[in-house]
Amino acid sequence: MASTILCAVRTSFSVLRPLQTCHSPSMLPLQNARYLPILVNLTDIRFSSFFKRLPADRLWESVGGVSNAGRKKGRGRGRKRKVDLHIGQILGDGQQQMVWPGLNAPVMKGKKLLNVESLPPNPDRKEQIQKVRDRFQRSRHIKIPALQRGWTGRRMPGMSIGPPDPLDDFTFEGFDTRVLELKTVSNMTATLGRKQSYSAFVVTGNKNGLAGFAKGRSASAKDALRKAKNKAALRLRYIERFEDHTLWHNIFCQYYAVKIFAKKRPKGFGLRCHRVLKTICQVIGIENMYAKVDSHSKNTQCITKAFFDGLLKQETHQELADRMNMHLVELRNEREYFPNVVASPSDGKILDVSPVNVDLDFSQLYYGGKRQLQKKKSRSNDNKNPLMRRKLWLNYKNRNQYQSRLDRIVLGFEEPGNQQHK
Structure with a gap:
């Protein structure tokens, strides 16, 4: 940065020869000295580096920034946040403690005019600044009780979002809504390009056999959860339960590639099943059940639809007796x-x-x-034997068929072909 200033320089008549001639400058009287204005060019010398060429926001972005492609994949969640270095700093206060009247101190103290002076150093200055930064920048995390948390950490799937909103004069008292899935989805539009939104999949119920599920989409996660919750309240279905604690019978349900084997269990057994099925059972009011999900256990929506389809197709004992006439x-x-x-x-x-x-x-x-x-328990020692490995390979196609063949022989579906089955 170059600047031009106007300053006055004292010169003698010996320098300004066109004005007057003198034999010796020492013989020049002092009263004859003149002050003439001259132009002086000053240049601001500054060490150039990217720390001085770029603002603070650009520097922080280079340290903890995430690209758009990485942000879509969920990266950068644990990156270091920006730190405002101006928090805790006072104008006129530095490592060298000084009194600057009009800046960090009053100009007058009573009738006395204060002067610029230095103060003794403050050894606790850095600790005080760090304490102020921690108080303003550290977010206060509200501790969620263990029974109200989701499936993993502080994420929404598995959490309760309360009962649905009242519908006219009817209030959903005793209902509870659980989030099963919350994700971001995108849609390519002709005018706005790729437009992102949130998709929420929830289930609601009164823990007494009445339950429903629905999906909602919106630009914000909060609105998507609210839409899904209120939509699920309009799709309630009543599910029969045996003695109000378990299934009426073992069921097999399938939705596309998702297959579920669910079994009724006595009181005290609990819920031993997939976490999605466990959440659904808690909302419905099923307390004891065993279930096994075969293939595609991460497809939450298909698991929910398959399980509800199997629950709605249950038969009571009286309906079974009337259908079979037995x-x-x-x-x-x-x-x-x-x-x-x-x-x-x-x-x-x-x-x-x-x-x-x-x-x-x-x-x-x-x-x-x-x-x-x-599945049988694997015997690692036998699997190392080459002869045992060949035997297992030959018998692989007949796995889990021994007991099934015995059942077919007992029921008369198959003739015994070997004496060991008699």
Whole structure:
């Protein structure tokens, strides 16, 4: 930066020879000295580097910035945030403590005019500035109780967002809404380009058999959750429960590639299933159940639709007895397997002969001929043996078929081909 200033320089008559001639400058009297204006060019010398060429925002962006492509993939969540270095700084206050009247101190103190003076150094200056920065910049995280948190950390899936909004004069008292999925989606438009929005998938229920699920989209996550919650309140369905704690029977449900094997369990068993199914059961009011999700366990929407479809297709014991025209008998170990008739046909018509090619096992009746794969515990020592590995490879196609073949022979579906099955 160059600047031109006007200053006065004292010169003698010996310098200005056109004005007067003198034999010796020392003989020049002092009163004859003159002050003439001259032009002086001053240049501001400054060390150039990118710290002085770029503003603070650009420097912080170079340290913790994330590209647009990386931001879409969810990167940069743990990057270091910007620090405002001006917080805690006072104008006129530095490492060298000084009194500047009119800047960091009053000009007059009583009738006395203050002067510029130095003060003793403050050893706690850096600690005080850091304390002020921490108080203003550190966000206060509200601790969420363990029972109100989501599935993973502080993310929304699994969290409760309260009951739906009142509809006219009806208030959804006793209802609870849980978030199953919250994600960002994008749509390519002709005018705005790629437009991003939020998609929320929730389930709501009163923990007494009444539940529904829905999906909502909006430009903000809060509006998407509100839309999905209110839409789910308009799609409620009642689900029958056995003794208000479990399923009526074992069910197999499938939606596209998602397959679910769900089994009824006694009181005290709890919920041992996928986290999406566990959240749905808590909203519905199912307390005891075992379920296994085969393939595509990350597709939340398909899991929810398949499970609701299986729950709505349940049959009560009386409906099963009326459909089969047979008695439904329960055999329990604690009763020494004494037959207990649970349900009988309403019209009294009972089949004299058992139906052919029908599996009358209550635990397998609703599986549609499908069986859940029961994996055996691997024996690592045997797998290292080459002969054992060849045997396992030859028997791989017949895995899990021994018990199934015994069941077919007992029911008369297959003739015993080997003496060991008799």
